[in-house]
Amino acid sequence: MQPFVTIRQASATYPVYVGRNLLDDIRSLIQSRGRIFVITSSVLRDRFGEQIAATLDADIIAIEEGEAYKTLETANEVVTQLLDRGAKRDSMAVVVGGGMVGDTAGFAASIFLRGIDLVHVPTTLLAQVDSSLGGKLAVNHAKGKNLIGSFYPPRAVISDLATLDSLPRREVLSGLFEALKGGVIGDASLFELLESPPDFDVEQVVRKAIRVKAEIVSADEKEADLRRLLNYGHTIAHGIEAALDYRGLTHGEAVAWGMIAANAIAIRRGVLDRAIADRIERAIRAWNPTPLPEGIDRGAILAATEHDKKNTGSQRVMVFPRAIGHCEVFSDVSEDEIAYGVDVLL
Numbered sequence: 001m002q003p004f005v006t007i008r009q010a011s012a013t014y015p016v017y018v019g020r021n022l023l024d025d026i027r028s029l030i031q032s033r034g035r036i037f038v039i040t041s042s043v044l045r046d047r048f049g050e051q052i053a054a055t056l057d058a059d060i061i062a063i064e065e066g067e068a069y070k071t072l073e074t075a076n077e078v079v080t081q082l083l084d085r086g087a088k089r090d091s092m093a094v095v096v097g098g099g100m101v102g103d104t105a106g107f108a109a110s111i112f113l114r115g116i117d118l119v120h121v122p123t124t125l126l127a128q129v130d131s132s133l134g135g136k137l138a139v140n141h142a143k144g145k146n147l148i149g150s151f152y153p154p155r156a157v158i159s160d161l162a163t164l165d166s167l168p169r170r171e172v173l174s175g176l177f178e179a180l181k182g183g184v185i186g187d188a189s190l191f192e193l194l195e196s197p198p199d200f201d202v203e204q205v206v207r208k209a210i211r212v213k214a215e216i217v218s219a220d221e222k223e224a225d226l227r228r229l230l231n232y233g234h235t236i237a238h239g240i241e242a243a244l245d246y247r248g249l250t251h252g253e254a255v256a257w258g259m260i261a262a263n264a265i266a267i268r269r270g271v272l273d274r275a276i277a278d279r280i281e282r283a284i285r286a287w288n289p290t291p292l293p294e295g296i297d298r299g300a301i302l303a304a305t306e307h308d309k310k311n312t313g314s315q316r317v318m319v320f321p322r323a324i325g326h327c328e329v330f331s332d333v334s335e336d337e338i339a340y341g342v343d344v345l346l
């Protein structure tokens with residue numbers, strides 16, 4: 001089977017396969033030199049893990065599901081299991097799950113014996129359009145999210161659209177808002193697909209969103225410049241998530257509110273037409289993102305945006321749209337502007 005896209009990063013080139021029921025024939029998409037270990041979650045083990053392990057004649061390892069388990073401890077448990085079961089340098093990890101499993105088990109694969117072959121099998125919309133692509137892996141630290149990690153490109157990404165059939169609506173929406181972000185930064189036709197709820201063409205959305213991200217990470221592997229575009233909506237989203245202790249809203253919903261706040265700042269700076277911002281906001285609200293809880297701590301949102309990894313020195317970096325399908329990075333955003341963006345939401 002031909003890959004849908006091939007991602008070419010400085011450190012590796014790898015195929016991304018997209019289609020329905022790809023998992024039935026996963027054997028033909030994977031070239032392993034040694035034993036294969038399917039790593040999934042206790043929740044997804046029965047749904048996907050066992051079947052994939054049987055098809056690949058692989059061992060299976062299951063970690064606990066949930067953001068609270070996206071830790072160095074869980075990654076270390078994976079390493080322990082790999083050691084106990086005799087994994088070697090030529091073994092391969094096939095990681096099956098959403099972004100939580102992909103990040104944690106992927107990170108474990110990236111450090112086990114200084115790194116073994118890794119294949120991502122993303123099973124959420126968010127993981128298919130975002131977290132499985134680009135080679136970033138991270139686990140959380142008590143002091144913050146995604147503070148420990150690595151850049152470690154996979155050997156392949158296999159996105160089976162059929163896995164999304166069982167995804168709860170809320171998780172679909174989380175990925176949808178990331179895809180909508182992709183539309184605003186790089187593909188107006190993707191944005192248009194998401195402008196008319198209650199339905200959307202999942203396959204087209206996944207394909208177009210993968211293309212946007214693949215093009216960006218192919219051009220720029222690390223956070224340098226172009227890749228920052230992917231952070232549209234994320235500065236204030238991270239603040240919101242931290243203020244809520246990562247509960248109540250999905251990541252995509254936080255990004256949805258973050259995009260609305262960023263647009264307000266962009267209008268005030270004179271870099272974005274109100275009509276375009278209104279169109280983006282209409283599209284977001286049409287999908288009914290969970291509202292910000294009453295009484296959310298404004299100070300906590302602002303404090304968390306200060307520690308944003310994207311900031312260099314005293315400058316704040318944010319991404320603003322110029323048009324639908326085109327965004328730019330601005331490195332001179334003031335604290336006052338960020339406070340203004342947050343206040344628009346409260």
Ligand SMILES: NC(=O)c1ccc[n+]([C@@H]2O[C@H](COP(=O)([O-])OP(=O)(O)OC[C@H]3O[C@@H](n4cnc5c(N)ncnc54)[C@H](O)[C@@H]3O)[C@@H](O)[C@H]2O)c1
Nearest residue numbers: 043098099100101123124126127130131136137163166167
């Ligand atoms: N590495 C990156 O570049 C990157 C980018 C974006 C997000 N992330 C990370 O991704 C994580 C979020 O990932 P997510 O949104 O995929 O959530 P998730 O991995 O937490 O999964 C959400 C829920 O969906 C369930 N689930 C997964 N697949 C399913 C399926 N096919 N059917 C039914 N249920 C299913 C899971 O069991 C879980 O309960 C965060 O930790 C975030 O930091 C990483």
